[in-house]
Amino acid sequence: MVYQRIPHEDLAKSALAKLTDVASAALGSTIIEVTDEFFAAATNMINPAPPIHAPGKFVSTGAWMDGWETKRHNPTYDWAIIKLGFAGSIRGFDVDTSYFTGNQAPAASVEAAFAPDGNLKDAKWVEILPKVDLPPSCHNVFVLDKETEVYTHLRVNNIPDGGIARFRAYGTVHAIFPEDKSTVLDLAFVGNGGHTVFCTNEHYTPSSNLLLPGRGQNMGDGWETKRSRIPGYSDHTVIKLGAKGHLLKAVLDTTHYKGNYPNKITLEATSTEQEVPEESAAWTSLIEPSSVGAHGLYYFDLPSTDKAFTHARFTIYPDGGAKRLRLYGIREGGKLPQLPIANPQFEKFDDEVNGNAN
Template sequence: MGRRRLAPQPRSELILVALVVTLTSDKLPEIPPRGVRTGTAATQDEWDAIAKLKSEDWELLVPMTELKLGNPASSHNYFLVNSQHRWTLMRLNIFPDGGVARFRVYGTGQRDWIATDPTDPVDLVAVAFGGVCVGYSNAHFGHPNNMIGKRALRYGGVGPAPSGSTGWETARRPDRPPGNDEKGLLLVPGCEWAVFRLAHPGVITQIEIDTKYFRGNAPDSCKVDGCILTTQEEEDMVKNKWALQTHKWKVLLPTTKLSPNHSHLLDSLTLELQDVITHARLTIFPDGGVSRLRLKGFPSSICLLRPREKPMMRFSVKAGFRANL
């Protein structure tokens, strides 16, 4: 019999400190690429570049904390952070040394809207800018946040979906009918939906619905609605599972036929009918999967509806959270 390899034991003295700072791209020093030198000691040029960041003076997010011991293959340490500032860089320190398998930072993205080109439409629902799903009817195979960039960020940015697993897919409805109406739309008694808070209140001018990788399980059709909600109204809707009055929703995209494995670029309502919204709802008929949702438009000055004085979201680690990471 061969020798059994023992799993590496965690270091009981491993301690971490997390520091953060906000810097613009023009203030970032040029750090020499590591290249084939990965795993070797830093050069003097690299030390000089890092010293320019003055990271020892950054704001403290997580104080020096001893990491909990556990199974080396699944030992997770979570730290709740109460910060409403926008950060661009984070420094992780471990003492005295050791290994970290994964380092993840959860939060809500924020874009520098002052520097936004007013003539260039921007994706107002993207996770990277602060968009987030605040309610949905079904997420059997994938969370709606995947459509706006949650999992896409792990693949280098909010771009084309690398696979169907990085989208939103619902369970198949048992009441899915076999027939179509005279317009070719499936006669459906039910639907699935997801509601998103925009990264910034604004006017939606173009909608992109991408069903790439969903061939036999793409939705038959979809529609998009928008509304204006204050922070308190959103909290009430979350508690009521988004039983919002019909008159509150304004149609941005009427019921539209979708094709499988295809990117649909659709114009929103005409400029005369377009209004500022804070929330958008995507409804698919009767079920299926969508890889990407992009709501492009222009931010509005109506931002007092979501004051920054109070936390945008309250985070808590719930049962099954780790399994969904």
């Protein structure tokens, strides 16, 4: 596989910028097998949060490190297998050795396998990133010349031993849809292939968090913008749906946003062949300016159900944050259900406070 190493500061303008970290624990990815994790667990490597530096902190095995760290003097090499939360193709990596200053893995490589049934015994492993050098305490970003085939598992090779703080695998989720196109799905959900393609502001946290599984654990895994002091200001994010379809119901979750939720929101949709809708795109209004509140769930039955859309634009006024945005509908070619569809059920939080919580 041909690749290019790029500076970390160029990641935001690279081909990886708006791709999904398919290896992230936030998507349900897990470590299912590892050769050694004596000093620090391999699961740290797929933590979506940045690594933490804690000099002077020690545990029974030695210095506490926020990453995956194996014992010294491996005569071959260590490895860890990641089961991806959703099958995906890969375009690049960040093998981060932050805070590993002399105990980092000197090199790494990555292999991949497609085993949707979970049986790796007879799986064929394909090298998708050859052996690369890893300097101490830095991001190491690699862009492949083309996207790989679709895989369900990745094997990170730690050569020969040492520490990797974080491992990111940037790519595209490949959804496995029901055969029946009339099945109601969250078409914005990352597991169904939804992803953000544009956002005006991601000062605190990225808008891609809106599409993650579950309802999150705290305010850190939603979308939050900086404060605006400009009259009439707004921020928005554009979501490419996992499949072109008819949007029937939207659910906005503001859980944990108790003093920084948006004052109002709108939702629009369009249909285009472009990854990012062109400036001349015609947008259909699905939610007119509507007030939302703190720490709850807000349901909206959507008009224009006869139209099929490829993208949605979610706007907040003037700024603030939200945890999740769900856009339920059916894929183009399916039969519309009886409307309005029932409100979906979500896991509850003990301290939900407003009447819109479900």
